[in-house]
Amino acid sequence: MTTTLGTASADPGEIDTGRLEVGETRDGSPFGLPVAVINGERPGKTLYMQAASDGDELNGVGVIQRVVPKLDPSELAGTILITGIVNYHAFQIAEHRNPIDDTKMNRAYPGNETGTSSERIAAATYEAATRADLILDLHQGSTSRMIDEVRVRCGKRHRLHKDCLELAKVFGCGHILDQKGPDGQLARAAPDEGVPTVDPELGGAVGWDEASIQKGVDGVFNVLTHYGFLDGSVDIEEQTRARGFEQYGAPSGGLVSFRKELGDRVRGGETLFEVTTPFGEPKAEVTADSTGILWRTRRLPQVATGEYVCSVATDIDDY
Template identity: 30%
Template structure:
């Protein structure tokens, strides 16, 4: 999947090796504000978000940007390699342990690094897959926080659901820190749902346009 982006040398990510053999690849495009942080692959079996992240990296790397976007296409490399929801290294669900722990297990350290990167942004968008087939929707604390509501509706996906606010999720913890943050759920667990991917990618490009980044 996304590995060709840096294997062929066309796009160079920053690489943070959380543990030997566990690199976290971070793509930084543009500079300055507004700054959007986009993440996918928190769960290794959710493929469509990774596909969307890759396609955005390829498109945006060829554009002049007026602002910046940081993209982490595979947040959980061990789970991605094994196509599992939780990490095979420690059994943890990354989406229940943010903001992480730099002295903890591999997944906790990955979460801590991602958290430090994410909270520097003006907006955080976390891509997930709920089922093999699923109409894309936004999950957010949009009723609780007005600044989250603005982001939730600005991305242009018509279905917005209020989250129960389970702690340890990246978007929940970031929202409670005052950063507009949402999840976009789409189809394609263990496979790529191209229809969902195109809809979400185009919505995100429109969102970046609305911010004046592209």
């Protein structure tokens, strides 16, 4: 059976790429998102993947760039649908939000086909995504420094919570954030349509980071193998799961020096960071309120009073 996504069309055993038209630019020219269809020779499930929902989060694009050339449809059961770059306008200028409507794309789902620029893009990609049996929405921690993790955003009371957790564990970054997400996230909205969805957050970088990209590539192939797209089996390892965050800001302006590394376990009362003057004179010391894991930090050392510095994941267990 022929499968299409935008102008990409593939019969069983074929790969095709094309564009999913979603509007016009300011000069009236039509534009489309880059899409691909990989139609396996044998019938099976459908996987949907997308990247660059936030225009400066490029590690997911790197994952897709490396995964697609490794896929042979003659060895594949089922179909893979891919949107390589979702936030078209933000990607062009390497910004996080869509500059046409100043919107964070991953707050616009399920979208509106007659709405704003972001809502129209969200509606088009949501229609494609919800044709699938599984969804991987590839992200990263923007330009902050962050560990590799997978986010389950449907909430623990959702009927697909267990299925989303399984998908996160199979992807296998080693860390899972199991916390209900904000309205408008794809990983929050698509489970309501019956599709298990996770949000792999592949580190954080300016540009892209090869180590995090490789974790994403490995994760995609884990999913393809575990769910029967490819032959073989996956050893599913125990993950560290967090269910919440505590965020820390700077009590004074100056330069931040961290006393813990990303991924380190911290205990309540342990020093997370210090703030000094440009001459190294101490101004403030910030300690952890609770036991957890240093999950995310700002990239630049200079801070103003009250500015974000880091996040500690809390309510930790092994899953």
